[in-house]
Amino acid sequence: MELEAKHISFQYGSDSRQILNDFSLKLTQKERVGLIAPSGFGKTTFCKILAGYEKPDQGEILLDGRPLAEYKGYCPVQMIWQHPEHLVNPRLRMREVLAEGDHLEGRIVEGLGIEPDWLNRYPAELSGGELQRFCIARALGERTRFILADEISTMLDLITQSQIWSFLVQETRQRGIGLLAVSHNLPLLQQVCTRVEDLEQRD
Amino acid sequence: MRRINGRERTVLWFGGALLFLALITIGGRFLAEKAMVTDFSRKNLAPCPAYLFGTDWMGRDMFVRTLTGLSMSIRIGFLAAGVSALLALILGTASAVMGRAVDSVITWIIDLVMGIPHILLLILISYACGKGFKGVVIGVSLTHWTSLARLIRGEVLQLKEAAYIKAAGKLGMSRFKTAWKHMVPHLLPQFLVGLILLFPHAILHEASITFLGFGLSPEQPAIGVILSESMQYLAMGKWWLALFPGLLLAGTAALFDVAGESLRKLLDPGSAHR
Numbered sequence: 001m002e003l004e005a006k007h008i009s010f011q012y013g014s015d016s017r018q019i020l021n022d023f024s025l026k027l028t029q030k031e032r033v034g035l036i037a038p039s040g041f042g043k044t045t046f047c048k049i050l051a052g053y054e055k056p057d058q059g060e061i062l063l064d065g066r067p068l069a070e071y072k073g074y075c076p077v078q079m080i081w082q083h084p085e086h087l088v089n090p091r092l093r094m095r096e097v098l099a100e101g102d103h104l105e106g107r108i109v110e111g112l113g114i115e116p117d118w119l120n121r122y123p124a125e126l127s128g129g130e131l132q133r134f135c136i137a138r139a140l141g142e143r144t145r146f147i148l149a150d151e152i153s154t155m156l157d158l159i160t161q162s163q164i165w166s167f168l169v170q171e172t173r174q175r176g177i178g179l180l181a182v183s184h185n186l187p188l189l190q191q192v193c194t195r196v197e198d199l200e201q202r203d
Numbered sequence: 204m205r206r207i208n209g210r211e212r213t214v215l216w217f218g219g220a221l222l223f224l225a226l227i228t229i230g231g232r233f234l235a236e237k238a239m240v241t242d243f244s245r246k247n248l249a250p251c252p253a254y255l256f257g258t259d260w261m262g263r264d265m266f267v268r269t270l271t272g273l274s275m276s277i278r279i280g281f282l283a284a285g286v287s288a289l290l291a292l293i294l295g296t297a298s299a300v301m302g303r304a305v306d307s308v309i310t311w312i313i314d315l316v317m318g319i320p321h322i323l324l325l326i327l328i329s330y331a332c333g334k335g336f337k338g339v340v341i342g343v344s345l346t347h348w349t350s351l352a353r354l355i356r357g358e359v360l361q362l363k364e365a366a367y368i369k370a371a372g373k374l375g376m377s378r379f380k381t382a383w384k385h386m387v388p389h390l391l392p393q394f395l396v397g398l399i400l401l402f403p404h405a406i407l408h409e410a411s412i413t414f415l416g417f418g419l420s421p422e423q424p425a426i427g428v429i430l431s432e433s434m435q436y437l438a439m440g441k442w443w444l445a446l447f448p449g450l451l452l453a454g455t456a457a458l459f460d461v462a463g464e465s466l467r468k469l470l471d472p473g474s475a476h477r
Binding site: 073081 | 374388
């Protein structure tokens with residue numbers, strides 16, 4: 001499969017700044033692409049558009065040549081967000097959060113270092129890093145073809161960062177999942193990705 | 204003896220309040236026959252061990268009459284608050300999910316109902332529906348749903364925009380399942396607490412319009428009827444005719460408030476830790 005963003009333009013409201021201007025990007029299932037840019041250059045916005053959370057003002061998102069919006073039900077493009085605490089319902093136990101994933105294998109849960117004891121807790125009883133592992137696991141369901149990782153490791157210590165990234169790289173490579181990694185951290189992207197794009201210079 | 208913690212104390216308050224209210228409701232229902240008995244050999248007795256609340260000018264036992272009246276009030280409150288809360292749930296949700304046009308119509312109705320003084324609207328509706336049990340229930344139901352509807356509308360609007368609900372959509376969760384899994388756990392506590400906190404309003408308003416003569420008919424043993432009749436005898440020094448029924452009415456309303464507030468504390472884990 002191939003995920004393509006074609007000539008995307010976007011701004012929040014008509015009188016605000018043009019955040020994305022005629023931006024295009026192509027991503028295959030074999031690639032791990034890094035996207036780098038300073039704050040406020042629309043990295044998160046681009047991920048939201050690419051995953052179908054926002055509609056671009058101009059341009060389109062194609063998955064194998066078909067508009068992404070035409071894929072009903074489970075979306076093959078899954079986004080992992082920067083702030084996991086907003087992505088889990090505070091009134092559901094973590095067991096239910098994992099159950100939202102699409103046929104998750106035990107291997108994924110173990111690989112991300114999720115302790116069995118955490119499953120019975122509520123989100124407020126876990127740290128940000130622990131919550132993020134659940135969000136990553138949930139996004140790695142059976143029908144996922146592309147992962148958009150938006151600053152997913154900024155709140156983690158270095159050891160945990162390397163643990164999570166090496167799992168994610170191994171998992172996506174093994175299953176043929178395309179990865180778009182967004183970060184401020186160029187050395188990290190160079191380590192993880194097959195190529196790195198700069199959103200600022202393409203603008 | 205082990206000291207009980209805050210949460211257990213709240214459970215006790217909630218259980219105690221519910222038990223007491225249930226006793227009044229059921230007790231009053233069984234005493235209904237007795238409340239009608241007149242006996243002129245015991246009229247105008249001041250409170251004494253045999254007649255705790257005294258007797259009136261027809262020799263009716265005021266304790267029994269009060270219980271029966273309260274029981275009636277609680278049953279009216281139950282029906283009216285239930286209908287009202289259901290109305291609030293339906294209209295509040297519809298307002299939040301059915302688009303702009305529906306939303307503006309419903310918020311306009313909410314503002315309209317809230318803008319007119321409660322008691323005035325209540326009297327008008329009750330009168331138009333022919334007073335009595337039916338008039339009171341319809342009147343109270345149609346005037347008390349607004350603030351809960353507003354609360355539910357706000358909650359649903361907020362939930363709709365929540366990131367975890369949008370993510371659930373991307374994970375292929377159906378709209379019905381999303382509503383059940385993600386929205387109901389947030390809405391149910393609001394709804395239950397709102398429902399219980401509607402009770403005291405419903406009961407007090409029932410008593411007030413009956414007192415003013417626009418509610419239940421005079422032959423029914425209602426608190427409002429008892430209070431308005433006792434007005435004529437207050438000046439003659441028969442203070443017990445109004446004092447005890449009035450106190451018990453206020454106490455009942457307060458107990459419902461206690462029950463609602465304790466339930467809120469129990470269902471909202473954050474407040475239980477305080």
